[in-house]
Structures are given as structure tokens and as C-alpha cells.
Amino acid sequence: MRVLIVGSGISGCTAARLLADEGHDVEVWEARDHTGGNCHDERSGGVTVHKYGPHLFHTNDRKVWDFLSRFTAWKAYRHTVVAETALGRILIPYSPLTERKLGRALTDEEIRELIFVDYSEKQWGIAWAELPAAIKGRVPTRRRDEDDRYFTDEYQGQPADGYAELFARMLEGIPVMTGQDKEAWRERRSAVDRVIYTGKIDEYFGCSLGRLPYRSLRFEHRRSRERLPHAVINQCNRLPHTREYDHAYFSLEDPEETVITREYPLAHDAFNEPYYPMPFGEGQALYQRYKELAAAEEGTLFLGRLATYSYLDMWMAVAQAMVKVGAILKKSHLEA
Numbered sequence: 620m621r622v623l624i625v626g627s628g629i630s631g632c633t634a635a636r637l638l639a640d641e642g643h644d645v646e647v648w649e650a651r652d653h654t655g656g657n658c659h660d661e662r663s664g665g666v667t668v669h670k671y672g673p674h675l676f677h678t679n680d681r682k683v684w685d686f687l688s689r690f691t692a693w694k695a696y697r698h699t700v701v702a703e704t705a706l707g708r709i710l711i712p713y714s715p716l717t718e719r720k721l722g723r724a725l726t727d728e729e730i731r732e733l734i735f736v737d738y739s740e741k742q743w744g745i746a747w748a749e750l751p752a753a754i755k756g757r758v759p760t761r762r763r764d765e766d767d768r769y770f771t772d773e774y775q776g777q778p779a780d781g782y783a784e785l786f787a788r789m790l791e792g793i794p795v796m797t798g799q800d801k802e803a804w805r806e807r808r809s810a811v812d813r814v815i816y817t818g819k820i821d822e823y824f825g826c827s828l829g830r831l832p833y834r835s836l837r838f839e840h841r842r843s844r845e846r847l848p849h850a851v852i853n854q855c856n857r858l859p860h861t862r863e864y865d866h867a868y869f870s871l872e873d874p875e876e877t878v879i880t881r882e883y884p885l886a887h888d889a890f891n892e893p894y895y896p897m898p899f900g901e902g903q904a905l906y907q908r909y910k911e912l913a914a915a916e917e918g919t920l921f922l923g924r925l926a927t928y929s930y931l932d933m934w935m936a937v938a939q940a941m942v943k944v945g946a947i948l949k950k951s952h953l954e955a
């Protein structure tokens with residue numbers, strides 16, 4: 620089977636590897652000048668910089684962990700997050716540890732006000748009262764035990780040689796065309812049996828029903844000889860950025876000079892990246908209409924964050940690709 624994969628993020632890379640392992644003829648087309656999508660990192664001075672925001676790997680899915688472990692060893696990284704709040708700096712999620720620091724227990728309402736309201740309003744550009752239940756419901760109000768880790772999954776770690784190297788190994792032996800015009804892959808359509816599309820679903824259909832809404836980010840980087848006291852500091856207040864982080868933590872590096880980044884949420888437009896789908900309200904209604912078009916589209920599999928218009932952690936993107944590409948492989952075995 621000849622398969623053209625549009626996009627080389629973790630979804631496209633997983634699909635490419637699974638198909639190539641089974642002897643299929645795969646080619647990958649990528650608009651950016653590098654592979655790895657938003658998980659991409661690059662060395663700058665003595666620091667590994669997460670170009671599109673910090674990426675910390677975590678999963679409870681053993682199959683996903685074993686699959687990625689074929690291409691990387693892991694550094695044992697323990698992720699903690701601190702929030703700058705009206706009551707000072709506290710560890711989040713809220714737990715008995717935070718309670719001890721504050722000297723008293725907070726009610727759910729107080730936790731919401733302290734940690735989530737300002738942060739969420741900045742993140743989504745929507746007043747708290749108007750934020751959909753789907754977003755408010757995601758907010759983890761409290762943790763009962765004293766585990767100070769941000770993620771509690773069984774498998775956690777950072778790729779020993781960075782994400783860029785991990786993706787390079789996943790794509791070994793597979794032709795990859797980077798720096799392509801977003802429409803260029805269409806010229807190859809008739810030369811292949813199948814397309815796996817991981818770009819924006821509305822762009823696949825020429826935005827014929829309208830553009831799907833996204834939230835974007837602006838990153839403000841600075842070099843610094845002084846380290847931040849924590850890997851990530853969330854700004855749960857009216858400052859315009861949502862968080863600040865020190866990249867040297869993420870790969871357990873100890874450089875003379877680190878890179879510190881402030882993250883500012885903003886509306887998505889033609890000049891920035893679509894980081895967060897907004898699958899609620901009008902966004903969800905429009906996506907449902909594109910999903911119907913996708914269901915009727917023969918020979919194309921829609922995969923990943925942009926094509927399924929959903930927030931996927933890395934492990935979820937890999938798991939989704941394993942299931943959906945697994946189904947194609949099964950079908951091709953039956954047809955052979």
C-alpha cells in the first residue's frame with residue numbers, strides 16, 4: 620500500500636512508523652522546516668529549548684510507553700508546577716501540602732478563585748461565567764494525598780536525547796519532505812492509495828464551511844544566568860502571561876545560561892499557530908459538520924489534534940494513531 624502522510628507531528632510519525640514496519644510504502648509531507656510538530660525541541664547554547672511550549676511525557680498506557688521506548692531511553696523527570704496567587708506561591712494541584720503552607724484548608728470555591736478563574740480567562744479569552752462546562756469541568760480542584768507531582772501517571776520521563784532525536788529515529792528510512800506548501804501534498808494524491816491527514820480538518824476541505832476557532836500563544840524568550848526557582852510558574856492573576864518556565868529543568872540540564880520563556884495566550888489568526896482547538900459552542904457545532912464530510916471522504920484517515928479537533932496529550936495522539944492505523948493494517952491484511 621502507498622500511503623501519503625500529511626504532517627510529521629507525533630501523530631504523523633507514529634502512523635508512518637507503524638505502516639513502514641509492516642512494509643508499506645510511506646512518504647511524509649510537512650509544512651514546517653522540521654519534524655515533530657509542536658513537540659519539537661532544539662539545542663540553543665547549552666539548553667534544550669521546547670520551541671512550542673514545555674512538553675512533558677506521561678502515560679498510563681503501557682503499549683504507548685513501550686512503543687516510544689523503541690526510539691528513546693528516558694530521563695527520570697519529575698514535573699512539579701507552582702502557581703503565583705493572591706496568597707503567594709503554592710504547589711498545584713492543590714493538596715494537603717498546599718494546605719500546610721497556607722496554614723488552613725480552602726473551600727472548593729476559594730480554590731477556584733485562587734487558582735483557576737484568572738488563569739482560565741486569560742487562557743481562553745472568555746469570561747469565567749461564559750466559559751463552557753466542558754472547560755470548567757476539566758479543572759482538578761483538589762488532590763487528597765501528598766504527591767507533589769503534576770502528573771501522577773505510571774510512566775513518566777523525558778526523551779534522553781530530546782524530542783527532535785526521538786522523531787528522527789521514528790522516521791528512519793522513510794522519505795520526509797519538510798518546508799512544503801500546505802497544499803503541495805494534493806499533487807501526490809493520485810499517486811498513492813491512501814492519505815493520512817493530520818493537519819487542520821477545515822483546511823482539508825478548503826474551509827468551505829468556515830474556519831474553526833483556535834487559541835494561539837506568543838512566546839517571549841530570554842537568556843538568563845539566573846535560574847527560575849521552579850520549572851514552571853503559573854500566573855494565576857491579571858498579569859498578561861499565563862506562565863513562565865525555565866527550559867533547563869525539562870531535560871535535567873545545568874547550563875551556565877538558561878532560556879526562560881513567558882507564554883501569552885492570544886486569538887489565532889493567519890500569522891500564528893493554532894495551538895488549542897476550541898471544541899465547544901460554535902467551534903464544536905462547526906467541527907461536527909466537518910466531521911460528517913470527513914466520514915464520507917474515501918481513502919483518507921483523519922488523525923491527531925488538528926484533524927480530530929480535540930486536545931490530545933502526546934500519549935493520546937500515539938494511542939489514537941495505534942488504534943486507527945491498526946484498523947487500516949488489519950483491513951489491508953484481510954484484502955491481501
Ligand SMILES: Cc1cc2nc3c(=O)[nH]c(=O)nc-3n(C[C@H](O)[C@H](O)[C@H](O)COP(=O)(O)OP(=O)(O)OC[C@H]3O[C@@H](n4cnc5c(N)ncnc54)[C@H](O)[C@@H]3O)c2cc1C
Nearest residue numbers: 626628629630650656657672674675818923924931932933
Ligand atoms: C503549549 C503546549 C504544551 C503541551 N504540553 C504537553 C505536555 O506537557 N505533555 C503532553 O503529553 N502533551 C502536551 N501538549 C500536546 C501535544 O503538543 C500534542 O499531543 C501533539 O502535538 C499532537 O501531535 P499532532 O501530530 O496531532 O499535532 P501537531 O504537533 O500539531 O503536528 C501536526 C503537524 O502537521 C503539520 N501540518 C499541518 N497541516 C499541514 C499541511 N497541510 N501540509 C503539511 N504539513 C502540515 C504541522 O506543521 C505540524 O508539524 C502540549 C500542547 C501545547 C500546545
